């Protein structure tokens with residue numbers, strides 16, 4: 447018993463150090479020259495995460511610092527509510543089947559209660575999505591009845607339109623395009 451201690455440690459098994467074979471000692475001289483020195487570039491520059499311009503970067507072009515903030519969505523209009531609506535099987539495109547539309551036809555759908563938008567070559571009916579859009583209705587309306595591809599990707603290149611608006615597909619831009 448060691449004086450002044452609460453428990454007797456003299457009988458407890460002692461932990462042997464690992465055998466030399468299990469614990470190899472790396473001698474610097476054995477290492478290739480390249481591994482022996484810290485690279486001249488700082489760690490932040492050596493790794494590609496977070497990528498420049500990615501949403502993880504606080505100062506990304508699409509971050510809260512560089513553009514409009516997200517709006518507060520009304521109760522019942524969360525992304526989860528949208529996912530439920532999409533799953534419900536309701537016709538969100540407003541058309542029976544997708545087909546090609548001319549630019550003049552697309553232009554007619556430029557109101558809040560009748561809003562089409564082109565992203566890439568696809569036309570989506572975003573009318574029902576208005577209240578669900580985290581960026582707000584007014585942001586969505588900037589591309590109402592127009593080709594919103596540039597605006598869309600400037601605002602959030604990481605958002606996949608098909609994932610969210612799959613069942614809102616109205617059709618495809620007919621002809622060579624040109625808004």
Ligand code: HEM
Pocket residue numbers: 501508509510513514515516517563572579580581582585586587588589594595597598601602605606607608610611
């Ligand atoms: C082209 C017109 C559009 C504009 C100008 C626009 C703009 C914006 C803005 C300013 C925000 C807020 C950004 C922030 O989080 O700080 C936002 C968020 C968002 N928008 Fe849009 N948007 C557009 C179209 C769309 C469409 C068609 C969809 C659906 C596919 C969509 C889906 C989203 C999503 C999911 C967010 C949240 C992004 C996040 O949390 O990272 N937007 N949008």
